[in-house]
Amino acid sequence: MRVLLFFILISFSLFSQERYPKDYFQSPLDIPLQLSGTYGELRNNHFHSGMDFRTNRQEGLNVFAVADGYVSRIKISTFGYGKAIYVTHPNGFTTVYAHLLKAAPEIEKYIKAKHYELKSFEIDVFPKPDELPVVKGKLLAFSGNTGGSGGPHLHFEFRDTKTEFTINPLLFGYNQFLKDTRPPxxxxxxxxxxxxxxxxxxxxxxxxxxxxxxxxxxxxxxxxxxxxxxxxxxxxxxxxxxxxxxxxxxxxxxxxxxxxxxxxxxxxxxxxxxxxxxxxxxxxxxxxxxxxxxxxxxxxxxxxxxxxxxxxxxxxxxxxxxxxxxxxxxxxxxxxxxxxxxxxxxAVMQPKILKKESKSIYKIKHKNEHSYIKDSVSVYIPEMTFYEDTTVDFEVSDGMVQFGTSDIALRSNLTLFIEVKGIPEKELSNYFIATVEGTKKSYIKSYLKEKTFKVYTRNLGKFALVKDTTQPKVTPVQLQEGQWISASKTLQFLISDEGSGIQSYNGYLNDKWILFEYDYKTKKVTHDFSDNVVKEGRNDLKVIVVDNVGNSTIFETHFFRSQKP
Missing domain, CATH: 2.60.40 (Immunoglobulin-like)
Structure with a gap:
């Protein structure tokens, strides 16, 4: 048995060496690598899918392609990875570089064109293999702090190109760049x-x-x-x-x-x-x-x-x-x-600390589906939504719904319905279902059909039907109407919403759509004049911000600018 186990371990080791080449990929940075996050690290609602490299607490460091290949995906999002570039390599692996400040010039030119083609800051595009080739060791991008990043760093990961399974970068020899002699x-x-x-x-x-x-x-x-x-x-x-x-x-x-x-x-x-x-x-x-x-x-x-x-x-x-x-x-x-x-x-013993028994009548068998109705609220639970059998509280009182508690993990979504009573039909579009934690009410994407609101959720706890008639706020940063701003490189606005949250925003310069990049951490949108949409002399600007239930704010102004040196 020991001999068999030995050969199994040896075979696995040889397979790993062949499967994950140790000397094919280089470092993505030209500074000594230091970790701020490891593969598989326990994060909020997810395992960390790559490695986080420190960037000396600053943005704008050179990020290099770790091997030959081509840019196969570019995803720009407000949250999550922020600005991310995916590079597919000929040996069956894809590398991902996230929270970037911007791409290298040729790639950035492609990205900017896509923003204006799709008229959106958030894009998810898939260049063809011959459009954006990359060479090992050549500049790919600049490190940043975009998306859900908690500070400047480079998120770097490997994926199997076919399956898209994430893979620990250390299996590719990246431990050689990191000194580690300390035990957990x-x-x-x-x-x-x-x-x-x-x-x-x-x-x-x-x-x-x-x-x-x-x-x-x-x-x-x-x-x-x-x-x-x-x-x-x-x-x-x-x-x-x-x-x-x-x-x-x-x-x-x-x-x-x-x-x-x-x-x-x-x-x-x-x-x-x-x-x-x-x-x-x-x-x-x-x-x-x-x-x-x-x-x-x-x-x-x-x-x-x-x-x-x-x-x-x-x-x-x-x-x-x-x-x-x-x-x-x-x-x-x-x-x-x-x-x-x-x-x-x-040991035979009498317990001194007894198990806390629930008095709830709502008992969940995790292998079964369940439907519960109370007053104007109903809950549908598909089979295997819960990981194990449990009990939940279900209360409806003073416009508040309590179903379970937030410390119960769910495998998949359940559906919550709230039937509307006594609300004029013309006002229904201003309502949504929110999760409630203390005084904080957070928007959940809500669907309305025949005076019944519906949400899908993987979180238990308190819910409420909330009305939002408040318009988003749009505030210019250091811009006054009629001002000459020839020395400014950018236009900036603060945008926020106290109700359901921002759904969309758009800017128009002289009736032409312009790119505003949104940083939710600072609530700031920024337009770069290097996009060359601005005109000589007077420019008329319009910014439109819409929240998740359709309330909108239109901010209009004009300014003057000279492009001459």
Missing amino acids: VLLGILAYPLDENGIVNYSQEPVEVNLVQQKDGSYLASKVLSSGAIGFGVHTHDVSDGSYGKNGVYKIQSTLNGKPSFGVQFDTFSFDETRHINHYIDYKRYKKTTQRYQKLFVKNPYELSLIQNNPTTGIIDVQPNMNYSYKIIIEDFNKNKTTVTIPIQH
Whole structure:
């Protein structure tokens, strides 16, 4: 058996070397690489699909093509990746460069033409293979802070060109650019009772495990007393030399009495899987504490290929007269390890901390579909919408709907309907369904049919039907009507909406559409005069902003400008 396992591991290693070439791709930056985010890192509602490289806290650094190929996709969006360029390479892989400031001149010229052709800042275009070829080591773009970026950096990722599965860049040899001699950091271990008979250290609720660090850097836990089915979760992050970031780890494995129990390894995954992060972690604890405990067990199978298919899937059935040794190995890509040994002993005990039982009559069987109706509100839940059986609260009171709580993760959308009563038909277009958190009400795309509003949502909690008659705000930045602005390089406006949020904005210079780039973080739109739409002398400007329910603001002014040196 050991010989067979040895040959399997050797074959996998050789396959990986052949599948993911180590010396084909170069660095995308010409500065020493430092990580601010690792592949597979645990993020809000998703696993991080690439690596984030620091750019010295500044924008405008040169970004290079890491190999020959062609620009196969350009996506410019207000949120998410911001300005992103995709390069397809002849060996079956595609690289992605995101949060860019702008592209290299020839590519930027193509992008600008597409903006004006489509009359939109947000574009998603797919150049043909012969339109924008790129050469390894040549300038591709400049680093930035666009989209959902929390600060200047380069997001860089690999994808399989055919399947579009994301791939860990370290598999392509990028660890050679990053010094890492430091092991992952262990922050905590939780023990979970997993069935009706499960008790851990006199508790029917998850409990922290006491840990003592040993001289060799490993950890030894205090003995865990248990009965019934139990599992463990780990709170951890990785660190590397010369970096202060708290990044994701590469691999976690557990063993029970020396035999494999559970394993997760961040090599490759599809975007269809990424939302499963909310079930992979202890989502209830995360929503309460912001700590992401990775659960090292699976009660009900779900489609996350990052988890290795172990026979027991991490669940430990603690039997009388048995002692167990449970071990967790946390590892980074350079094989720096942190280990934890947890002795487990069966014990007969009365729980001192009892499981919190729900009094709700609304019981969800996750394998079944459900429909619930209360007053003017109905909810439809397709089968397998929930990850596991649970109970939810369903209350309708004073215009507020409570269905479940925000700490319950969903696999897919359920549908919420609110029937309208007592609202004049001509006013219905001003309403939408919002999620409610405290005093904050957030727009959800709402559909109206026969006086019933409908939304699809993967979030539980409070909802309300909200009226929005407030127009968006449009405020010029350092521009007065009739002003000469020959020295200015740009036009800028602040745009905002206090109700349903901005749906669209457009600018027109002398009745011609002009490109305004939108940065939602600063609420600022910017037009660059280098687009050469501006005329000599007087220019008439119109800015139109529309919110998500159709309220609009039209701002009109004029200015003077000379193009002469």
